[in-house]
Amino acid sequence: MTAPSVLEVSLPTTSPEPVRVLLVDDNDSMIARAAAALTPRCVVVGTAHSGAEALDAVGTLRPDVVVLDISMPGMTGLEVASTLRHQGSTAAVVFLTVHDDEDFLHAAQEAGGTGFVVKRRLASDLIVAVQEARAGRSFVSALS
Amino acid sequence: MTIRSRYWSFSQVMLVLVVVLCELAPASFAWAADEHKRILVLYSTRRDAEFSIVGEDVLPKILDAGLGRDLDYYSEFIDVTRFPDPSYRVAFGDFIRLKYQGIPFDLVIAMGDVAAAFVATDRVRLFQEAPVVFLANNRDTRIAGNSSGFILERSFSGTLRVIEQLQPDVKNVFVVTGAAPADRAFERLAREQFRPFESRFAFTYLSALRASDLEQRLAGLPEHSIVYYVLVTEDGAGNKFHPLEFVDRITAAANRPTYSWVDSVVDHGVLGGDLYIQKAAVESIGRLALRVLHGERADGIGTSAINLNAVQIDWRQLQRWGINEARVPSGALVLFREASLWDRYNIYILGAVGILLIQSGLIAGLLVQRVRRYRAERELRTSQEALRASYERLRDLSGRLLHAQESERARIARELHDDISQQISLLVIDLGLMRDDAEPQTRRLTNEALSRAEGIVRSLHDLSHRLHPPKLRLIGLVPALRDLQHEMSQLGVPVTFTHENVPMPLPLELTLCLFRVVQEALQNAYKYSHARHVSVHLRGGSEGLTLTVSDDGVGFDVDEAWGKGMGLISMGERLEAVGGTFKISSKPDQGTKVNVFVPLSALRAPETVSV
Numbered sequence: 001m002t003a004p005s006v007l008e009v010s011l012p013t014t015s016p017e018p019v020r021v022l023l024v025d026d027n028d029s030m031i032a033r034a035a036a037a038l039t040p041r042c043v044v045v046g047t048a049h050s051g052a053e054a055l056d057a058v059g060t061l062r063p064d065v066v067v068l069d070i071s072m073p074g075m076t077g078l079e080v081a082s083t084l085r086h087q088g089s090t091a092a093v094v095f096l097t098v099h100d101d102e103d104f105l106h107a108a109q110e111a112g113g114t115g116f117v118v119k120r121r122l123a124s125d126l127i128v129a130v131q132e133a134r135a136g137r138s139f140v141s142a143l144s
Numbered sequence: 145m146t147i148r149s150r151y152w153s154f155s156q157v158m159l160v161l162v163v164v165l166c167e168l169a170p171a172s173f174a175w176a177a178d179e180h181k182r183i184l185v186l187y188s189t190r191r192d193a194e195f196s197i198v199g200e201d202v203l204p205k206i207l208d209a210g211l212g213r214d215l216d217y218y219s220e221f222i223d224v225t226r227f228p229d230p231s232y233r234v235a236f237g238d239f240i241r242l243k244y245q246g247i248p249f250d251l252v253i254a255m256g257d258v259a260a261a262f263v264a265t266d267r268v269r270l271f272q273e274a275p276v277v278f279l280a281n282n283r284d285t286r287i288a289g290n291s292s293g294f295i296l297e298r299s300f301s302g303t304l305r306v307i308e309q310l311q312p313d314v315k316n317v318f319v320v321t322g323a324a325p326a327d328r329a330f331e332r333l334a335r336e337q338f339r340p341f342e343s344r345f346a347f348t349y350l351s352a353l354r355a356s357d358l359e360q361r362l363a364g365l366p367e368h369s370i371v372y373y374v375l376v377t378e379d380g381a382g383n384k385f386h387p388l389e390f391v392d393r394i395t396a397a398a399n400r401p402t403y404s405w406v407d408s409v410v411d412h413g414v415l416g417g418d419l420y421i422q423k424a425a426v427e428s429i430g431r432l433a434l435r436v437l438h439g440e441r442a443d444g445i446g447t448s449a450i451n452l453n454a455v456q457i458d459w460r461q462l463q464r465w466g467i468n469e470a471r472v473p474s475g476a477l478v479l480f481r482e483a484s485l486w487d488r489y490n491i492y493i494l495g496a497v498g499i500l501l502i503q504s505g506l507i508a509g510l511l512v513q514r515v516r517r518y519r520a521e522r523e524l525r526t527s528q529e530a531l532r533a534s535y536e537r538l539r540d541l542s543g544r545l546l547h548a549q550e551s552e553r554a555r556i557a558r559e560l561h562d563d564i565s566q567q568i569s570l571l572v573i574d575l576g577l578m579r580d581d582a583e584p585q586t587r588r589l590t591n592e593a594l595s596r597a598e599g600i601v602r603s604l605h606d607l608s609h610r611l612h613p614p615k616l617r618l619i620g621l622v623p624a625l626r627d628l629q630h631e632m633s634q635l636g637v638p639v640t641f642t643h644e645n646v647p648m649p650l651p652l653e654l655t656l657c658l659f660r661v662v663q664e665a666l667q668n669a670y671k672y673s674h675a676r677h678v679s680v681h682l683r684g685g686s687e688g689l690t691l692t693v694s695d696d697g698v699g700f701d702v703d704e705a706w707g708k709g710m711g712l713i714s715m716g717e718r719l720e721a722v723g724g725t726f727k728i729s730s731k732p733d734q735g736t737k738v739n740v741f742v743p744l745s746a747l748r749a750p751e752t753v754s755v
Contacts, residue, residue, distance in 0.1 A: 027566050033573050071562055076618050098565045100605070103615060103623035119569035120598060123576045144602070 018043045019134045022063035024054040024080070025096065026072045030119065034067055034096065037126045051075025051083075058084060063091050065130045068113070070097040070104065081111035092133035096126060100144050115139040181211055181250045181437055184271075185219040186263065188256025194388060194408035196221055198422045199255055206430030211437060218244070224258050225326045225377050226384060237266050244270075253433055254278035255426075260285050260293070275442040279429045283449065292432060292442035295449040296425055298330070300374065300405045301337040302418025302453055304345065307370055307403055310415075310457075310471050316369035317345045318362070320394060322376030323352035324384075330375040352380040355390070359397035371395075371402040373409065388412055401465045407456060410479060415465065416457035424452040543721050546714060550612070550656060557612035565604050572597045613659070621655045622646060625662055625680065632666050638677050639666065645684035647747055654746060657718045658682075658691055661726075664711040665693035665738045673697020673736050689747055691740040699730040722746050 019042040023031045026049050035044045046061045048054040051074055058066060066084070068077040075083075081093045094115035095108045108116050115129030118141045129139035185203060189196045204217050222236055252267075252274050254260040260278040264287045267276065278285065278293035285295060307314055319338070321331035331351055338347055350358055358379070362371060376390045388408060395402045395413025407419040428450060436442045455476035462469055462478075472478055486493065575597060579590040608614060615624040622643055629641040650658075662680055669675040675697035683690050702712075712728065715738075719726045723746035730736035 026562070027570075029570050030566060033570060070618060071558075071614060078618060098561065098569050098601070098605075099614070099618075100601075101615075103619055103626065107619035107623070119566075120572035120576075120601060122569075122573045123580075144598075 019130055020045045020061070020064045021130060022046050022048065022054065022057050022061055022066045022091070024048045024051075024057075024066060024072075024077070025069040026050060027069075030069070030096075030122075033122055034126055037123055038067075038130060041127060042130055051077070051080040054080050055083060055087075058089055058091055065092045065094055065133050067094050067096050067126065067130065070095055070099060070108070078107055078111040081108070081113055085112040092136070094126070094129045094133050094139075096122065100141075102143065105140060105143065117141045118143070180214045180216045181207075182216040182247055183207065183218065183251045183253065183433070183437075184244065184249050184274075185217070185253045185255060186259035187219065187221045188224070188254075188258035188260075189221065190223040190226065191221045192386065193221075194406075195255070195422050198408075199426045202423055202426045203253075203430050203433075206427060207433060207437070210430070210434035216247075222258050222262060225324055228325055233262065237262070237270065240266075241270055248272070249274040251433055251437055252276045253429060254280075254287075254293075255429070256280065257282045257285065260287060263287055263291075275436050277429060277433045277436055277442060279425060285447075290442045291447075292436065292445040293447045294425075294428055294432065295447060296420075296452065297449065298333055298405065298420065299337065299418065299451065299453055300334045300372075301341065302455075303372070303403050303405055304338070304341050306416065306418050306455055306457075306473060306476075308344070309473050310467055311370065311401070312471075313368050314370050315346055316366065317347050317372050318365060318369060318400075319347055319349045319351075319372045319374060320358065320362075320376060321349065321351045321374045322378050322385075322390075323380050323382070324376075324378035327352070327375050327377055334372075334374045354381040355379040355383060355385070355393065359393060362394060362398040362400075365398065365400045369400045371398045371400055373402055373404040373414065401461060401467070407454075410456055410458055413461070414458065415461040415467075416455070416476075416479075418453050419456050421452050421454050424454075428452065539717070542714075542717055546718060546721070554612040554617075557608040557614065560604050560608040560611070561614055565601060565608070568597055568601050568604065572601065616655050616659055617652060620648060621650055621658055622682070624655075624659050625682065628659075628663055628666060629680065632670065632678065635670060637666075637670055637675060640677070640679040641682075642680070643682040646682055646689070647684050650689075650747060651722075654689075654722045654724075654742060657722045657724070658689075658740070658742070660718055661691065661715050661738070661740055662693055664715050665736075668711070669693070669695040669697055669736065672700055673730075675735070684747075686744075688741055688743040688745075691742075692737065694735060694737040696735045699732050699734050699736050701732065702728055702730050 018040075019038075021038055021042045021044050023034050023044055024047070025031050025034070028049075031047050035047075038044060042065075045063050046057045048057045050072055054066065054068065057063075066080075068080055070077040077095060077097070081095075084091065084093065092114045093112060094117060095104075095113045096117045096119060097104060097108075098119045100118045100120075105116050114133040114136070115138060117125045117129045117139070121141045125139070125141045129141075132139040185199070187193075187196045187199060200219060204215070207217065208215055220236075220240065222233075224232065249271055252263060252271050254263045254276060255278075257280050260280045260282075263271070263276055263278065264285075267287065267289065273290070276287050276289070276291035276293075278287060278291065280293060280295055281298050283295050283297055285293065287293065304317070307317070317338075319331070319334060321327050321334070328351075331349065335347075335349070338345075341347075350361060353361065365371070371394060373391055373394055375387055376385055376394075377387055378384045379390075391402075391404070391409050391412040391414060401415040402413060403417040404414045405417055405420060407421050407423075410416065410419070432445070435445060455473055457472050457476050457478050459469070459478050459481040461467075462472070469478070572594060575590055575594045579587050579594060582590050609627065613624045613627060615627065625641055625643075629639040632639045666678060666680075669678045673695050675695035678693065678695040681690075681692045715728075716726050719740060719742075722742065724740055724742035727739045728736065729739070
């Protein structure tokens with residue numbers, strides 16, 4: 001419980017406003033876990049189950065951070081990130097993926113991702129990655 | 145009268161000539177009595193009469209052949225028809241006496257009544273003891289001394305029976321005879337012989353008419369009539385004719401068929417009749433002469449009557465008068481029958497038909513052959529098409545099989561990843577949360593569960609990677625190939641992987657294809673080539689994408705390997721499906737090199753398959 005306390009302390013100084021987060025994953029359980037991990041320090045402004053939904057939601061909800069799954073039916077998370085960057089979106093992107101792999105990390109970074117969290121480390125890493133991304137810093141889960 | 149005096153002077157000249165010739169004959173002129181047979185033939189007809197011509201043609205030949213030794217053959221012609229005056233007979237006798245003085249004849253042959261009478265009268269004076277053979281028409285002919293002969297009575301009535309058969313509707317017979325004494329003698333004979341037929345036919349005798357009158361008369365004969373030509377050597381106007389020339393005029397003028405009694409008239413427009421065959425008569429007398437010449441005494445043989453008539457019909461006249469050939473009496477000789485086309489050309493016709501049949505057969509054979517060939521070609525084409533179609537089907541099937549395999553693998557991989565991996569990730573997350581709140585005892589168990597769950601995640605990751613690397617779809621070919629490189633290196637075969645200018649993104653199908661080709665090539669290098677090192681090079685160029693996989697292994701016989709699995713066929717088919725080409729070169733102990741080329745057009749192909 002040390003890490004959350006550190007973040008609790010730094011939270012008021014770096015960002016008095018709660019971070020507005022859009023969660024994108026085709027799996028509702030995963031969205032629920034992510035939302036649980038981010039609450040209450042972040043505000044989940046919306047959820048999306050596909051790349052296309054995500055692009056719409058970013059346009060309307062203007063989140064600070066988009067938490068993106070990579071493997072989704074249709075558009076992949078990587079493609080969504082690239083598209084957002086090309087559209088001039090200011091939202092930071094944190095990838096939340098099962099792909100515990102260097103290549104995916106590189107691909108994520110190339111696509112414009114700020115954070116890279118492997119799903120099994122969701123509980124501990126996601127909130128950190130989101131907050132770091134909000135602050136313009138990169139966070140990467142430890143890869144096996 | 146002028147004509148007669150001219151002939152007399154001719155005879156006188158002849159006599160003088162003979163006398164002179166005899167006077168001039170050399171004294172040494174002597175007959176070799178034993179070697180030669182000397183024969184004199186006397187005719188009752190002029191030299192150009194048909195009977196004379198036949199006799200002179202046939203008689204010498206018979207005698208020559210029968211004697212087999214030298215023959216002195218003499219012939220003379222007593223033309224009483226044209227020279228009826230008795231002084232001609234006297235002069236002729238003198239002529240013979242002078243001409244043949246000193247020639248001992250072995251035989252004298254008298255042809256006809258006049259000659260027979262001449263010999264009978266002057267025999268002793270002219271021919272001393274020479275035997276005589278004669279042919280006479282007068283049944284009362286007798287020659288005293290060593291003589292023998294045939295009495296061949298003229299028969300005019302036989303032709304009437306022929307007419308009855310050939311033209312049963314004939315009622316009128318117009319008999320043509322001449323004005324000369326001989327003509328009248330023939331007429332008398334004919335009248336005598338026709339008398340028994342007067343109940344059957346109405347006879348009209350056109351005797352001694354002027355030739356032109358006769359022709360006019362004959363041109364207008366009524367129906368059911370015929371012309372019977374007996375003999376004309378002189379017409380009513382005193383004009384002398386060759387009897388056969390006169391026949392020509394008659395048959396040309398008459399509007400009904402002409403019949404006659406002697407074979408010389410045949411081929412002069414006469415239809416025919418029961419005819420006196422002159423050649424047969426000459427042959428008979430020839431045979432009789434030979435008997436005597438061979439030593440038989442003529443008076444020992446005696447005199448007999450013969451009949452040598454035969455029915456002869458001119459076929460052309462049958463046609464001319466429209467008479468059915470079926471009516472010709474049996475045994476009759478039909479002359480001048482025009483051979484039918486069949487008779488004349490039957491050999492050619494048969495030959496032509498034969499050739500035609502053979503040709504037809506050949507043509508038919510060729511046609512049958514052609515039909516068979518066409519059929520065979522068609523069947524061949526059909527079977528080729530069927531073969532091609534089945535090849536296409538097979539290729540399509542194998543393509544679809546590959547595709548289905550890939551799809552299935554991709555589906556399972558995604559299930560594993562997106563569902564099971566996801567579930568286990570959730571499990572891990574939940575276990576992590578549990579562990580944080582747990583008692584120390586539970587925490588230990590939770591940790592164990594966590595690490596087991598994480599192990600499952602890794603296994604799933606590997607499994608899904610082997611089935612269908614998610615990287616291919618999510619981040620592309622190069623990272624996926626890098627994973628392959630890593631795996632091979634872990635098996636102990638170092639792999640060099642270089643890439644340059646690889647266009648991004650590539651169509652997913654092409655990505656998958658190239659990945660599988662490299663995977664297959666690396667498998668082969670490891671399993672079969674026992675390579676120590678493998679290099680993979682991927683390069684994008686202006687023409688397209690080039691992939692090279694080469695190893696330093698033992699290599700293999702490509703042709704042999706093609707049929708042994710090793711994935712070469714599937715490599716080829718995968719590449720063909722995306723429009724690429726594939727070449728593999730390997731020799732034993734010289735390593736293997738796989739060259740793949742994918743043209744630019746294939747690189748731009750839209751993603752058609754979602755896997």
